[in-house]
Amino acid sequence: MKALVIFCHPNPKSFNAAILDVVKQELEQRAAEIKVKDLYAMNWNPVLSASDFQQFLANQKPEDIAGEQADVAWADILVLISPIWWFSVPAMLKGYIDRVMSQGFAYEYTDNGPRGLLPGKRAAIITTSGADENTANQSGMMQAINTSFVNGIFAFCGFADVKYINYYAVPMVSNEERKQMLDNVRQFIKTI
Incomplete structure (x- = not known):
C-alpha cells in the first residue's frame, strides 16, 4: 500500500499531531x-491564483502543484488529518485541494458530464472539532463536511472508497478520553 498522508494543523504539539503519529505507526505496521505532507511545515501556498489558471490553460502546471499531483498519482490511499474550524477545514487544506485536485488531473468534463480521473483510489479523512457530537450534528456541520468532502471532492474525482x-469536543475531553480516541484511530486505520 502506498499512503499519502496530508496533515493540516499549525501546532506540532496538537492532538491532530498525536493522530498523525498514530496513523504513521499503524501504516508502518502494515x-x-x-x-507525509505537513502543509504548514511546507509553507504550502493555498491560493489558487490567476497565474495558476493561466498555466493550466496553457497545459502547464506550477512546479509545486505538479509535485503534489505526482504524489497523489503515486498513492493508493490519501489520509487527511485536519481540525474543523468554522464548519470547514482550514484554508490551508482547502487551498491544497483547490490547487492540486484540478481539472485535467483529478476530473474532466465530457459530453456525458463530469468524470473522475482518480478511479480506484481510496481516502480516509480524520477530523477533530471543538463542538460536541450533538452540537455538530444539529448545526449541520457534519452533513456539510460529508457533502463537500466525501460525496463532493473525492467521489467527484472518482475515488472508489472514502x-x-x-x-x-477535543478541547473539553479528559486525557483518558483523548487516549481512547487515539486507540480508535488505530482501529480506524486498520479498516482502510
Missing part, C-alpha cells in the same frame, strides 16, 4: 510506503 471519522 508495511505501507508512506509520504471513509470519514470526526473526534468531537
